[in-house]
Amino acid sequence: xxxxxVAMILAGGQGTxxxxxxxxxxxxxxxxxxxxxxxxxxxxxxxNSGIYNVGVVTQYQPLELNExxxxxxxxxxxxxxxxxxxxxxxxxxxxxxxxxxTDNAIYQNLAYIxxxxxxxxxxxxxxxIYKMDYMEMLxxxxxxxxxxxxxxxxxxxxxxxxxxxxxxxxxxxxxxxxEKPKEPKNNLASMGxxxxxxxxxxxxxxxxxxxxxxxxxxxxxxxxxxxxxGENVFAYAFQGYWKDVGTIESLWEANMDFIxxxxxxxxxxxxxxxxxxxxxxxxxxxxxDAKVSDSMLVDGCYIAGEVYHSIxxxxxxxxxxxxxxHSVVMSGVTIGKNVEIAYAIIGENAYIADNAQVIGTPGSxxxxxxxxVIGGLKDEEA
Amino acid sequence: MKRHKxxxxxxxxKDFKELAPLNNNRPVAALPFGCRxxxxxxxxxxxSHAGIDSLxxxxxxxxxxxxxxxxxxxxxDMDSTITGGVxxxxxxxxxxxxxxxxxxxxxxYADHRIxxxxxxxxxxxxxxxxxxxxxxIDAVLQHHFSNTGDITVVxxxxxxxxxxxxxxxxxxxxxEKGAVAPRQDTVTGENKTALNTEIYIxxxxxxxxxxxxxxxxxxxxxxGELLWSYLPGYYANAFEYTGYLACIDSAASYYAHxxxxxxxxxxxxxxxxxKPVITxxxxxxxxxxxEDSSVTDAQCATGCExxxxxxxxxxxxxxTVESGAAVTNSIILKDCRVGAGAQLDYVILDKGVKLEDxxxxxxxxxxxxxxxxxxxxTQDLTS
Numbered sequence: 134x135x136x137x138x139v140a141m142i143l144a145g146g147q148g149t150x151x152x153x154x155x156x157x158x159x160x161x162x163x164x165x166x167x168x169x170x171x172x173x174x175x176x177x178x179x180x181n182s183g184i185y186n187v188g189v190v191t192q193y194q195p196l197e198l199n200e201x202x203x204x205x206x207x208x209x210x211x212x213x214x215x216x217x218x219x220x221x222x223x224x225x226x227x228x229x230x231x232x233x234x235t236d237n238a239i240y241q242n243l244a245y246i247x248x249x250x251x252x253x254x255x256x257x258x259x260x261x262i263y264k265m266d267y268m269e270m271l272x273x274x275x276x277x278x279x280x281x282x283x284x285x286x287x288x289x290x291x292x293x294x295x296x297x298x299x300x301x302x303x304x305x306x307x308x309x310x311x312e313k314p315k316e317p318k319n320n321l322a323s324m325g326x327x328x329x330x331x332x333x334x335x336x337x338x339x340x341x342x343x344x345x346x347x348x349x350x351x352x353x354x355x356x357x358x359x360x361x362x363g364e365n366v367f368a369y370a371f372q373g374y375w376k377d378v379g380t381i382e383s384l385w386e387a388n389m390d391f392i393x394x395x396x397x398x399x400x401x402x403x404x405x406x407x408x409x410x411x412x413x414x415x416x417x418x419x420x421x422d423a424k425v426s427d428s429m430l431v432d433g434c435y436i437a438g439e440v441y442h443s444i445x446x447x448x449x450x451x452x453x454x455x456x457x458x459h460s461v462v463m464s465g466v467t468i469g470k471n472v473e474i475a476y477a478i479i480g481e482n483a484y485i486a487d488n489a490q491v492i493g494t495p496g497s498x499x500x501x502x503x504x505x506v507i508g509g510l511k512d513e514e515a
Numbered sequence: 516m517k518r519h520k521x522x523x524x525x526x527x528x529k530d531f532k533e534l535a536p537l538n539n540n541r542p543v544a545a546l547p548f549g550c551r552x553x554x555x556x557x558x559x560x561x562x563s564h565a566g567i568d569s570l571x572x573x574x575x576x577x578x579x580x581x582x583x584x585x586x587x588x589x590x591x592d593m594d595s596t597i598t599g600g601v602x603x604x605x606x607x608x609x610x611x612x613x614x615x616x617x618x619x620x621x622x623x624y625a626d627h628r629i630x631x632x633x634x635x636x637x638x639x640x641x642x643x644x645x646x647x648x649x650x651x652i653d654a655v656l657q658h659h660f661s662n663t664g665d666i667t668v669v670x671x672x673x674x675x676x677x678x679x680x681x682x683x684x685x686x687x688x689x690x691e692k693g694a695v696a697p698r699q700d701t702v703t704g705e706n707k708t709a710l711n712t713e714i715y716i717x718x719x720x721x722x723x724x725x726x727x728x729x730x731x732x733x734x735x736x737x738x739g740e741l742l743w744s745y746l747p748g749y750y751a752n753a754f755e756y757t758g759y760l761a762c763i764d765s766a767a768s769y770y771a772h773x774x775x776x777x778x779x780x781x782x783x784x785x786x787x788x789x790k791p792v793i794t795x796x797x798x799x800x801x802x803x804x805x806e807d808s809s810v811t812d813a814q815c816a817t818g819c820e821x822x823x824x825x826x827x828x829x830x831x832x833x834x835t836v837e838s839g840a841a842v843t844n845s846i847i848l849k850d851c852r853v854g855a856g857a858q859l860d861y862v863i864l865d866k867g868v869k870l871e872d873x874x875x876x877x878x879x880x881x882x883x884x885x886x887x888x889x890x891x892x893t894q895d896l897t898s
Contacts, residue, residue: 167801168817206589207798392803394820400800401818411796413590415786416550416814416829420779423811429801431817432551444801 138271139251140184142175143235144259145192150380153502154480159191161259162198164463166391167444168431170201172259173409176208181405182267185215188245190238192222207410220245234349240338251331258325262387263375264398264405270369271328279365280333284326286371296322297352299368307366310356321368324375327351374398385478385498388444388461392429414447422453480505522569522634523562526737527644528607530575533765536887537865543763544644545580547848549776550831551816553584554763556794557647563591564790565652568599569634573737578605590793602630614735623735624726631719639722643713643739647761647772649789655754659716664752666717668695670709671760681764685711685743695751712756715742759784770863770883773829773846777812799832807838868892
């Protein structure tokens with residue numbers, strides 16, 4: 134069966150700069166916005182774009198991610214012949230084959246892509262927050278028919294040196310790719326979203342494997358080789374919200390921005406919904422003492438204290454006389470009585486005992502890891 | 516537990532005119548409850564947690580709202596490709612009329628019979644769709660096994676002075692052996708009255724025997740009612756359910772029992788005492804509480820945006836309360852919009868009601884103002 138396009142979501146990264154939050158889980162599985170995980174955005178974009186052939190490449194701490202994706206039903210990716218496939222490293226007669234980079238991960242899953250027999254392969258990263266219609270990008274690609282189209286987003290010139298920058302001509306043809314240039318000539322940053330003509334990419338991958346086995350990463354190896362060999366590479370300019378939540382501060386900030394109901398992502402848009410695996414929980418319960426303002430809550434929350442400018446995920450309990458301020462509280466967290474939390478990210482299932490304090494600052498967000506227990510000794514002694 | 520031990524028949528046949536206009540075009544069981552659930556969810560969850568995978572639904576009129584909610588019943592684990600499933604039989608009212616008008620002596624209960632046979636279950640649990648409860652059906656089955664009876668009836672003890680003697684509610688007395696006393700007999704001195712929750716467990720063979728007798732007697736009704744009619748001829752055990760129970764039979768009881776959930780003890784009794792209540796999940800965004808909002812003594816589902824004041828009220832999914840609006844003592848079903856400065860007190864807004872800015876809707880504790888589905892309200896109303 135011939136398939137037009139297969140999406141490959143690269144979800145194997147660790148996200149080391151997220152510290153405690155990715156010690157036991159992959160970055161794409163990190164919770165975001167109260168009820169989502171980061172990978173939900175890429176998966177929902179696939180469904181909403183009408184792409185139902187999705188491979189998710191995992192490697193680092195995949196348990197939670199695999200559990201989250203399951204059979205893909207929450208995203209409608211459990212169709213009769215199509216759907217989501219989790220692709221993990223495997224060993225073979227050639228030995229163990231850990232993925233050595235983004236490109237190597239695709240090479241090692243050649244068999245999966247071949248089985249789908251696609252014309253195009255869409256490469257996505259599982260750790261960005263954005264809404265994008267990949268079909269529009271595919272149309273753009275088909276009109277120009279290059280070997281590769283790279284999605285780019287304009288970034289402020291002052292920040293351009295932090296990104297992979299695509300230098301283009303007036304027709305958006307990519308002339309040169311510069312990874313984190315000291316003196317950027319352009320402000321079009323690669324979003325790590327690629328559409329390849331599969332036969333061409335396949336040829337490159339197979340030839341490299343037969344010769345130098347040099348390819349590991351798209352940005353470092355494949356794109357420069359494509360340009361060197363004169364392959365047509367186009368940039369596709371994306372307009373809209375796009376955020377790489379690679380650090381604690383950026384994760385916190387993106388969550389804080391998300392509270393705004395006028396947020397550019399427009400999470401309430403019924404025409405481009407973000408799906409996630411949900412379990413049915415009782416409604417949010419705000420007691421007579423509750424005070425919640427400029428915040429977002431989801432099901433299963435029980436609030437007897439005060440919540441300001443914060444996001445609380447499912448099943449979070451906030452006890453009496455406690456105050457949560459400018460914080461992100463992940464699911465299953467219990468916050469006792471008379472607790473003060475400010476400028477913090479509280480990991481899933483953490484327990485903040487009565488009278489404890491977790492105080493960070495805007496520049497230095499306090500992070501409590503998954504399942505951590507804070508405080509509680511005083512009460513036991515008493 | 517061995518599969519196929521139990522199958523379930525859920526009767527959604529009762530209709531109460533005191534529920535109007537909430538029950539226009541939907542059976543009682545399809546009414547929303549507890550901010551995000553449907554009344555049928557409580558039955559379905561109890562059935563699902565008992566490992567039952569064959570369910571027959573008998574619906575009085577159109578089943579549209581029920582089908583829309585249940586779909587493949589995946590959430591309740593009743594969508595196995597191997598066995599079981601949800602089998603629906605709607606328009607029972609027409610079927611009943613047809614049988615009365617053309618009394619042909621055919622098998623009125625043919626659908627029941629086929630369902631019971633194909634479920635390959637040994638026992639059947641029969642339930643009625645107007646009750647909200649969280650029942651451990653396994654425990655009822657164990658009770659049935661450990662007693663020598665033909666039928667086990669689930670009841671709740673209601674002090675006599677609190678027993679609302681509505682004609683459709685069935686009460687019975689319990690004898691000294693814990694069995695259902697024949698209703699005409701004198702009973703033990705226990706100062707209790709047993710409210711029949713209209714949940715019965717019995718052998719499939721016994722159920723078929725009762726169906727045969729009903730056909731012979733030309734008695735055509737839902738099988739829950741049938742069991743009640745033939746109960747005196749059998750030895751019936753009584754199983755006491757001590758959890759939260761509500762019977763939704765009027766707009767007033769719909770209001771009161773929804774509001775019960777604002778009481779933490781009752782809320783916990785229904786949602787956190789036994790197994791979790793399962794429902795179909797939607798992908799609503801988290802609920803937003805604005806800086807100027809004030810929400811106390813309230814429950815909200817996801818997808819809401821709240822800019823105004825909400826007190827002692829329940830907001831279902833995707834409700835918007837604009838700034839300056841005040842919602843007190845009210846229940847707002849999903850997809851409603853409360854315009855800026857609007858005021859609500861003792862009101863139920865059915866799904867999709869839009870209130871213009873500044874309108875004032877006032878009911879009273881004894882006369883709740885109910886606004887029908889999808890109404891666009893442009894002027895003040897009182898009950």
